[in-house]
Every structure is written in structure tokens, then in C-alpha cells.
Amino acid sequence: xxxxPIEQLMALGFSExxxxxxxxxxQENPVTGYxxxxxxxxxxxxxxxxxxxxxxxxxxxxLRQEGVVRYAPIPPEEFLDQLHREYEAxxxxxxxxxxxxxxxxxxxxxxxxxxxxxxxxxxxxxxxQAEQEIYLSLTPATxxxxxxxxxxxxxxxxxxxVYSPRPIDLPGGQVVVAPVSEEAQERVEGFWxxxxxxxxxxxxxxxxxxxxxxxxxxxxxxxVFIAEHHLRTDPYLPQILVCLGERAxxxxxxxxxxxFARAMESHxxx
Numbered sequence: 304x305x306x307x308p309i310e311q312l313m314a315l316g317f318s319e320x321x322x323x324x325x326x327x328x329x330q331e332n333p334v335t336g337y338x339x340x341x342x343x344x345x346x347x348x349x350x351x352x353x354x355x356x357x358x359x360x361x362x363x364x365x366l367r368q369e370g371v372v373r374y375a376p377i378p379p380e381e382f383l384d385q386l387h388r389e390y391e392a393x394x395x396x397x398x399x400x401x402x403x404x405x406x407x408x409x410x411x412x413x414x415x416x417x418x419x420x421x422x423x424x425x426x427x428x429x430x431x432q433a434e435q436e437i438y439l440s441l442t443p444a445t446x447x448x449x450x451x452x453x454x455x456x457x458x459x460x461x462x463x464x465v466y467s468p469r470p471i472d473l474p475g476g477q478v479v480v481a482p483v484s485e486e487a488q489e490r491v492e493g494f495w496x497x498x499x500x501x502x503x504x505x506x507x508x509x510x511x512x513x514x515x516x517x518x519x520x521x522x523x524x525x526x527v528f529i530a531e532h533h534l535r536t537d538p539y540l541p542q543i544l545v546c547l548g549e550r551a552x553x554x555x556x557x558x559x560x561x562x563f564a565r566a567m568e569s570h571x572x573x
Contacts, residue, residue, distance in 0.1 A: 308322075308326055309322040309323055310322075312325065312326070315386070317360075318353070318356075320343075320345045320349055321356055321357055323344060323345055324339060324343045324345050324350070324353050324357060324363075325357055325362050325363065325376060327339060327343035328343075328363060328374060328375060329376050329379065330342070332373075332374065332376060333368070333373035333374060333375040334373055335372065335374075336372070336374065337350075354374055361377060361382060361385055361386075362382050363376055364376075412521065413519050413520070413521040413526070414520045415518070416506075416508070416519070417516075418516060419494055422506070422516055422517075422518040423445075423448055423449065426449055426452075426496060426508075427449060427452045429498060429504060429506060430449060430452040430453060430455075430456050430498075430500070431456070432500065433456055433500045434461065434501055435461060435462065435501050436461065436463075436500075436502075437453070437456060437461055437463045437464065437498070437499070438464050438466075438497075438499040438534045439453070439463070439465045439496065439499075440465075440466035440467070440496065440498075440534050441465070441466075441495060441496035441498075442467070442494065445495065445496050446465065446467060446471050449496075450473065453465070453473060454474070457474075457475040457476055458475075463475070463476035463477065464477045465477070465479070466479045466538065467479070467480060468482050479538055481537065481538045494516050495509045495510065496518075497533070499527060499530050502527060502528075503522060503527065504521065504522045505520070505521060505526060505527045505531070506519070506520045507519050507520075507530065
């Protein structure tokens with residue numbers, strides 16, 4: 304079942320009475336104001352004001368027949384095409400006007416984003432804006448949701464490197480399989496991502512509960528560097544520890560050995 308056209312028209316700026324009157328006219332026309340009031344359930348005291356607004360919107364036309372004024376709708380295709388052109392022109396003008404007013408933001412801030420859909424929308428926006436390189440660590444399930452945007456970035460010539468705990472399919476991109484410890488396995492099975500774009504911005508998101516997801520976004524050069532450094536160097540850590548062998552215990556401080564042991568567990572799991 305489709306959406307309610309009255310609600311959709313209201314989302315475009317129609318009042319409830321305007322939406323009801325236009326939909327009623329599509330179903331029966333031409334009609335007088337009195338007849339329109341009856342079939343649309345718009346109060347008779349309001350109907351002529353409502354019709355006047357619809358005429359001004361370009362949604363309705365008035366017809367004089369035998370001395371009586373009747374009303375008919377502009378065909379939906381014609382009306383919606385006109386509305387689309389008006390919105391495009393308005394958005395273009397608004398984009399220019401608002402850009403001239405905007406003050407450069409303080410990019411050192413960290414912005415929080417709530418909700419899985421909002422986080423994914425931000426990730427896709429970042430991927431579309433990437434010009435040179437993308438580094439992305441995420442779960443296979445999350446990968447499927449951003450894969451189309453990543454493929455489009457690859458087609459544009461952007462270098463894409465994806466880190467995943469399991470193999471994934473990304474033609475033209477570089478996939479690095481980076482297993483995780485058992486302790487992090489539960490998180491990996493859920494929603495989780497780290498996205499770095501052009502060494503300029505980073506998005507870090509994770510599932511906090513069964514229904515809650517949260518992410519942080521920033522252009523802070525320090526935080527962007529830390530995130531990218533983490534993505535690009537962590538996969539090598541287990542191999543380095545293996546090469547060091549027993550010397551690792553001599554080099555690594557005692558209080559940090561447990562942390563490095565987890566990295567070794569990930570390597571063994573591979």
C-alpha cells in the first residue's frame with residue numbers, strides 16, 4: 304500500500320485543507336466551491352480561501368461555465384513538474400545565499416551522530432566526497448550497506464582500502480583481512496565502523512545496545528591522524544610480534560603485555 308497522498312502533499316508545504324481539496328478535485332471535477340467543500344470535508348467557510356491558495360500555487364484552475372465558477376485540478380504530472388522546477392530554483396538560490404552568510408566552522412569540534420541510519424548516511428556522504436583515498440574498517444554486514452558508494456568512489460579513481468575481520472568482495476579496492484580477538488567478536492558481529500577520508504575527516508561508529516547506535520565525526524587533524532594510523536598499522540602488529548619472538552617480552556613493558564597478548568590472539572585466530 305502506498306503512502307497517503309494528503310500527508311505527502313503536506314510534507315511539501317500544503318496545509319491539510321489544501322491537500323484535501325486538491326486530492327478531492329482529482330477524483331471529481333469540475334465542481335463549484337460548495338460541491339468541493341462537501342467532497343473534501345473542508346469547511347464551507349474556508350473553501351474559497353483554500354481554493355484561492357491552490358490557484359496561487361498553480362495546482363488548481365477556475366472555470367466559468369454558464370455564469371457559474373467551477374474548479375478543476377491542474378494534472379498532477381504538470382503540477383509536480385512545475386513544483387520540482389520551483390524547488391530546484393529555490394534550493395540553488397538558497398545554497399548560494401546561505402554559503403555567503405556561513406562562517407567557517409571550528410573543525411576541532413567532535414560531533415555526535417545518533418542512530419544507525421543517520422550514521423550510514425554520513426558515511427555515504429563522506430565516501431561520495433572523497434577525492435583521493437578512503438580507509439575504512441567495518442563489519443561485513445555494515446560493508447554491504449556502503450558497498451555501492453565505495454564502488455562508485457573506485458570508479459572515480461579514489462583509492463579505497465577496507466579492513467574487515469572476514470573476506471569481502473570489493474572489485475578495484477584493496478581488502479585487508481584483520482581478525483579480532485574473541486573479546487571484540489561480539490562487537491564485530493554488530494554495527495561498527497571507522498572511516499577516514501583524504502586525511503581530512505574521520506567517522507567512528509558502533510552499536511551501543513540492541514537498538515542504539517552512536518558515532519563521532521571530526522576534522523580534528525590529530526584525531527584524524529590517530530584513526531588513520533590505527534587502521535594502517537594495527538594489521539602489522541601480530542606479524543611484528545612473531546618476528547620478535549622471545550625478545551618481545553624484553554621490549555614490552557609488563558603492564559602492557561596483556562594488551563599485546565590480545566593482538567597475538569587475533570593473529571592466531573587468523
